[in-house]
Amino acid sequence: MRFNAGGRPALPRYGHITALALDPVEKKPLYHWRPGSAILSLGFAGCNFFCPFCQNWRISRDADAAGRPVSPEELIARAQEAGVSQIAYTYSEPLIHAEYLFDCMTAAGEAGMANVLVTNGSANPRAAEEILSLTSAANIDLKCFSEKTYREILGGDFDTVKNFIRCACGLGVHVEITTLVVPGLNDAEPELDRLADFIAGLAESAVHPGMAGMDDALRNDASYPPPWHLTAYHPDYRWTVPPPTGKNLHAAACRARRKLPFVYTGNTGGENTTACLCCGAVLAARQGFRVNAGGLVKRGGRWHCAACGAPAPFRG
Numbered sequence: 495m496r497f498n499a500g501g502r503p504a505l506p507r508y509g510h511i512t513a514l515a516l517d518p519v520e521k522k523p524l525y526h527w528r529p530g531s532a533i534l535s536l537g538f539a540g541c542n543f544f545c546p547f548c549q550n551w552r553i554s555r556d557a558d559a560a561g562r563p564v565s566p567e568e569l570i571a572r573a574q575e576a577g578v579s580q581i582a583y584t585y586s587e588p589l590i591h592a593e594y595l596f597d598c599m600t601a602a603g604e605a606g607m608a609n610v611l612v613t614n615g616s617a618n619p620r621a622a623e624e625i626l627s628l629t630s631a632a633n634i635d636l637k638c639f640s641e642k643t644y645r646e647i648l649g650g651d652f653d654t655v656k657n658f659i660r661c662a663c664g665l666g667v668h669v670e671i672t673t674l675v676v677p678g679l680n681d682a683e684p685e686l687d688r689l690a691d692f693i694a695g696l697a698e699s700a701v702h703p704g705m706a707g708m709d710d711a712l713r714n715d716a717s718y719p720p721p722w723h724l725t726a727y728h729p730d731y732r733w734t735v736p737p738p739t740g741k742n743l744h745a746a747a748c749r750a751r752r753k754l755p756f757v758y759t760g761n762t763g764g765e766n767t768t769a770c771l772c773c774g775a776v777l778a779a780r781q782g783f784r785v786n787a788g789g790l791v792k793r794g795g796r797w798h799c800a801a802c803g804a805p806a807p808f809r810g
């Protein structure tokens with residue numbers, strides 16, 4: 495994606511897009527961000543990890559993947575034509591195209607659009623802070639809770655990813671976490687428990703808009719940990735072990751709900767609902783990427799439970 499050309503960085507794939515599509519925001523997956531909205535989503539070639547079960551390996555492992563150049567200006571125009579006010583940088587790994595990302599995010603922000611990042615969270619602290627300061631919402635992979643697995647199997651660095659997630663929460667980005675559940679790699683109960691503990695601990699660093707003006711009770715309501723998506727892997731690329739059963743995935747989600755208020759399952763075809771933490775009413779019910787968010791109302795720029803009026807853990 496980049497090389498040293500006589501002492502200067504060369505970016506031969508700057509702005510080279512391999513995919514451009516209008517998606518439901520639930521597909522990112524973001525379940526607590528602008529429910530039911532559409533988002534212009536673009537993908538790139540390449541990745542800085544080499545997960546052997548990569549579900550997008552045709553573009554992540556091919557630096558020459560087909561596509562075409564799209565300028566930041568064209569990208570904004572395409573979003574405006576589609577009538578959407580948000581852009582997702584997604585599919586393989588956007589952070590390795592940081593220069594293009596920075597240009598697009600700056601232009602999108604100036605055009606009044608929200609930037610959504612879907613990433614493995616692997617960037618040095620300075621780049622992370624620059625990109626995250628332009629990001630409104632992010633879904634960040636937390637692939638396991640093992641430094642060894644990150645280093646030896648995925649080709650990444652565990653501490654870097656944890657710090658990226660903490661940085662996003664601290665900067666007030668709306669964060670949701672995804673773990674692709676791969677049997678034998680990351681599905682043991684002690685490891686899933688450690689993942690849940692880490693995510694629960696993020697509530698303390700999360701910054702939510704308007705918290706400064708809230709009284710203590712409301713502030714406590716707003717200090718929830720990021721939603722956690724437990725998504726079923728399927729055999730792909732070089733990994734052939736069978737996928738987790740729906741029963742096992744749901745059991746893992748039930749266990750995680752002892753520690754976290756918002757845990758969802760993905761790639762199982764099941765339903766995922768979000769209930770009000772105050773009165774228990776259903777705020778949003780999802781089937782696949784379809785959502786019925788009739789239990790939510792937006793007042794004064796914030797989401798509330800339509801039944802009891804309590805602040806709802808949704809943003810955007």
Ligand code: SF4
Pocket residue numbers: 541542543544545547548549550551554585586587614
């Ligand atoms: S981080 Fe994502 S895109 Fe990159 S190799 Fe791993 S699964 Fe594939």
